Amino acid sequence: MADVHSKAIRSKNMRAIATRDTAIEKRLAGLLGEAGFGFRVQDAELAGKPDFVLDDYRCIIFTHGCFWHHHDCYLFKVPATRTDFWLEKIGKNVERDRRDISRLRDEGWRVLVVWECALRGRAKLSDAALKERLEEWICSGGAQAEIDTLGIHATERERPAPPA
Template identity: 80%
Template sequence: MADVHSKEVRSKNMRAIATRDTAIEKRLAGLLNDCGFAFRVQDAALAGRPDFVVEEYRCIIFTHGCFWHHHDCYLFRVPATRTDFWLEKIGKNVARDKRDIHRLLSEEWRVLIVWECALRGREKLSDESLRERLEEWICGGGRYAEINTAGIHEREE
């Protein structure tokens, strides 16, 4: 199936996709504020330019879009057009994520991934549920975890 947009229109649309201050980042920032955590955003000095850095607890928090970072959930669909291109592009994102997370963990940072599906969409978690999970993980420990629609899950390094 051919793209419904010309190359110029598709390029313009892709350039308009925000890389910071996205809706999911704003929601997570509000939840972190509600919990009383002090944080920095988009720290370019750290691998992967983390969305949030909670220095007091030595925590890194990434908000990952389910499409761009290939999350196995209802928000991820392989595009019908230019499938090979998109799978290669997304695959590179996933490989970069793994490299950056490994580097942060080796530098003694704790890493939390909050998936887009937990923050928006028909199966999103409530603010109360997200706040509880954030506070539990940030204050309680754990080296590497993810929050998705099913809750919080510790990950292997």
């Protein structure tokens, strides 16, 4: 199936996709603020340039778009055109996410990924449910988790045991 747009129009459309202050980031920032959490945004000194950094809790929060980061949900659809290109590009995003999260964890940060589907769409969580999950994880001391339409899930990677 051919792209319905010319290369120039497709390129213009892709450049217009925001990388900061997106609607899902704004919603999450509002919920964190309402819950009384202080945070910094888009810290370029940290791996992956996290969307939110909560220094008091040693927490990092990423908001991941379901398409760009290949979440297995109803918002992710494999493109019908240039499929190999898109799958390779998205695969590199996923690998970079793993590398960045691993680095942050090695540096002692706790990491939470909030998926786009939890923040928008037909199955999104309510503000109250989302705020409750955020507070639960931030205050719990859990090392690594993600929030999607089903709620919160621990995703801690295997870590080597400390030397005896």
